[in-house]
Amino acid sequence: MESIKNWRSLLTQPFVLFTLILLVKGYIAWGPIFEDTPLWGPLLTEIPFLWIIFCLLEWLATKRKLLWYMVTNLFVTALFFTAIIYFKYYGNLVTYHALDQGRQAVEVSDSVFSLMSPQYLLIFTDIIVLSVWFFMSKKARTWRKTIVQHRMSRRAWGSVLIVSLVLCTMNVWPNRASMNEVVKAEKMGILNYEAYTLLTDREDDPVPLDEISQERIDKLKGVTTPENPVYYGSAKGKNLIILQMESLQNFMVGLKIDGQEITPNLNKLTGQGLYFPNFYQSAGQGNTSDAEFTVNTSFYIPPRKAAVIAYGEKELPSLPKLLEAQGYQTATFHTNDVTFWNRNQLYPALGFDKYYDKEFFGTDDTLFFGASDEVLYDKTTDELQKMDASDQPFYAQIVSMSAHHPFTIPEDKYKMTLPERYEDTLVGDYIRAQNYADYCLGLLIDELKEKGLWEDSMLMLYGDHLGLPLHSMDERDLELAKEIFGHDYTYSDMPNIPFMILGSGAKADNVQTQLGAQVDILPTAANLLGVSLENHIHFGQDLLNQGENMIPERYYWPSGSLITGDTLFIPGTAYEDGTYYPLKKGGTASSGVTEDQYNRMLELFGLSSSYVRQLPDRPEAETAE
Secondary structure, eight states: OHHHHHHHHHHTSHHHHHHHHHHHHHHHHHHHHSTTOOTTHHHHHHHHHHHHHHHHHHHHOSTTHHHHHHHHHHHHHHHHHHHHHHHHHHSSOOOGGGGGGHHHHHHTHHHHHHTOOHHHHGGGHHHHHHHHHHHHOHHHHHHHHHHHHOOOOHHHHHHHHHHHHHHHHHHHGGGTTOSOHHHHHHHHOHHHHHHHHHHHOOOOOOOOGGGOOHHHHHHHHTOOOOSSOTTTTTTTTOEEEEEEETTOOGGGTTOEETTEESOHHHHHHHTTSEEEEEEEOOOOTTTHHHHHHHHHHOOOOOSSSOHHHHHTTBOOOOHHHHHHTTTOEEEEEESSOTTGGGHHHHHHHHTOSEEEOHHHHOSTTEETTEEOHHHHHHHHHHHHHHHHTSSSOEEEEEEOOTTOTTOOOOGGGOOSOOOGGGTTSHHHHHHHHHHHHHHHHHHHHHHHHHTTOSTTEEEEEEEOSOSSOGGGOOHHHHHHHHHHHSSOOOTTTTTEEEEEEESSSSOSSEEOOSOEEGGGHHHHHHHHHTOOOTTOOOSSOOTTTOOOOEEEEOSSSOTTEEEETTEEEEOSSSSTTOEEEESSTTOOOOSOOOHHHHHHHHHHHHHHHHHHHTSOBOTTOOOOO
């Protein structure tokens, strides 16, 4: 009986009790984030970090010691929970930079809630139970008095503190150079990783501007400029319409389910212009806004933040500015509030003459957080007709939004009947939303033709980013994806988006098999429109005059990930322990990504970041809201 009493006394000490509680939560957090979680993982990585905090509480806290333990429990629990939800969408570890996304998370609350599996909410159960008991139970008051009287000796907490510091150092120090953020967090532990990122996160000194040249960039990419580029100026003087379609992945093009064509309008367009099926996203944390940035600048996204937050106050060399110098009017159309993702900073930075947002499109026929694509296209083509009436050509960027995650469009927007097995699944909702978006695309094409805009315009169409994050999909979704793809859905399937060019003057019905990415759209458009890039730094390449390509990826994939040849390469701790994924259906991954390519890709990322960081700020730039 005495031994039981001693054990009970020990377990009721906050140091021990909250160690056990948070150890369990560590295992809950590790499960969905890391593959094959080792039994010792959270024990040897998360607990030493917690013990450092607990030792300080034992030393510094007096009357409110239990309260501080509960605050620590709440904070760590919230961090673990956020890490789970963030990973389920991005496949990456959350850091303090995600605080920049606070407002965006509120705007896309439907997407956030769709990622919350009920079992993950159980991580907060003890907090509710302890809080109620803490304030309502007489025994709790007795317990509080008891633990105030019980204090660890200085020697005891000092010894535990030293051991914990040593263990944390052993977890962090050998792994600090790891390229793969997920591998780094697993080796360090989530809490150590977060602390390390917070304390050491500073960008390296930028490469001096006089060392950044197009010649250096082209050499790193293996680009050679032809004397007589094909299709140069074939669309000269035409209007340019760039249509960015929400969450559109390439597998939707040509997809049939039980004989039912899902995207008939997209399918028709592939036979009317240039179609690039081997095309990949360049967007990251900023998703749609990142795509807008990289398409209009041909720069890579920044390493840690969304581009609109990191670079929104800069004077950005851009496609709108290039075309304005050629006498073009420029405008961008987006149905959400312009302050969402700081577009009120991005659009002036890019140099658009006008932007049209929720104030223009209104709130009738709303889908998610803006007017439907039907409203977007109807009102946009009216404005384009007005712009076309002048003597100047125009460049218009149109950003569709109706197929936004979590893809739960209302029933009155259904344009197809899903097979029963697809109902109440993420994959099914995605397919139905893309079917509706494709229906709206057909309306846009009809409007452009009816209003006399089609013949005088070049249309570039692409998906902004992936729609089906691998880590958001349950077993039913993965089975449906396997049915569609003919193989297990993998990392290499996610970034593949379609790109089409229509009305360019280039040979129609022409499938282009070369690799490309959103960063390549600006130089490709410049070639077709006959605009020189001689004095314009860019990191993409003209897809119609270059064969080989090297496509760096980040954020949805660990830093250092690279697409080239027939392979997606994802590094481990470094290049040597990286993993290869085939890009082609039924293909096998070659080890064709060399260490030289890997290092050149890292250098390209560094040059892009260095160049943009050193651009001048806009005098009129306001503090981002």
